[in-house]
Amino acid sequence: MGTGVAAALLAALFAVLFFSPALEVKNLQVQGNSLLTVEEAEAALAPLLGTPLTLISDADAEELLGGRPEVEKVKVAAVPPSDLLVTITERVPVAVLQNGREFLLIDEDGRQLKAVGERAAVALPLIDGGADAVNSEVFSTVTAVLAALPQNVLSQLDHASAETLDSVELKLANGQTVFWGSSEANAAKAKALEALLLVPATDPPVQVFDVSTPNRPVTR
Structure with a gap:
């Protein structure tokens, strides 16, 4: 019984951490960009606002920016409690x-x-x-x-x-x-x-x- 209760409490804790409104993305921090403006990046990434930080992956951000020719790859990092840091690697113009x-x-x-x-x-x-x-x-x-x-x-x-x-x-x-x-x-x-x-x-x-x-x- 003790093990079952502990498991339930742990599951509840994870649920709170993963889905808590306190960890929802409220602000986007964009870096690494020069060809793509911050405003353009933020507009493309806007669907991530309100999503729990723990549920956002690099692939989510790459999918939203994938249509931009300037963007080669994207990395995301959580900045608790409510910021998402998005690092953009751009293609190099020659x-x-x-x-x-x-x-x-x-x-x-x-x-x-x-x-x-x-x-x-x-x-x-x-x-x-x-x-x-x-x-x-x-x-x-x-x-x-x-x-x-x-x-x-x-x-x-x-x-x-x-x-x-x-x-x-x-x-x-x-x-x-x-x-x-x-x-x-x-x-x-x-x-x-x-x-x-x-x-x-x-x-x-x-x-x-x-x-x-x-x-x-x-x-x-």
């Missing part, structure tokens, strides 16, 4: 495409993450060809190169292009050109370019950085 009067931020896979009205609003390279550029046979090669670059280098680029799979070129905002070549050894090429960009300016200034052979980069 370039922009012009589509009429707006500019589309795209990730390595060509997924459209967000549209902005001004080119200057985004420190990312423009891939020529408009929204149809994603259908080009060289598109994935160009985006693979851009995805390999650290953010401090990516933000210095103005354009990215390729006539063939072996002729990727990057144009810096200051007018300098980077000849990249193919998308092989991208990580090594990225390190070589980053190092070259740290070298003090020369007179006359460098016009071209050639990192197509990363262990023997050339400037001219």
Whole structure:
């Protein structure tokens, strides 16, 4: 009898903890987002308000945000008594495409993450060809190169292009050109370019950085 009573009390305790109105979500805390605004995230997650914290899983939040192209994954954590912390991991934009009067931020896979009205609003390279550029046979090669670059280098680029799979070129905002070549050894090429960009300016200034052979980069 004692065991039965203890089990019943334990079950009652769990019921109180899991379903108590005191643990219902009243506030949402959103972090990790930059492309998706807090207001957009909160609007999508609003159905979770009033749900006991103990009943909310990552999958619940991911289902509500799953239609957002910016969102890659979502984690939730309870902040008792009534807050839910939602940590968003966003997809990383690597370039922009012009589509009429707006500019589309795209990730390595060509997924459209967000549209902005001004080119200057985004420190990312423009891939020529408009929204149809994603259908080009060289598109994935160009985006693979851009995805390999650290953010401090990516933000210095103005354009990215390729006539063939072996002729990727990057144009810096200051007018300098980077000849990249193919998308092989991208990580090594990225390190070589980053190092070259740290070298003090020369007179006359460098016009071209050639990192197509990363262990023997050339400037001219």
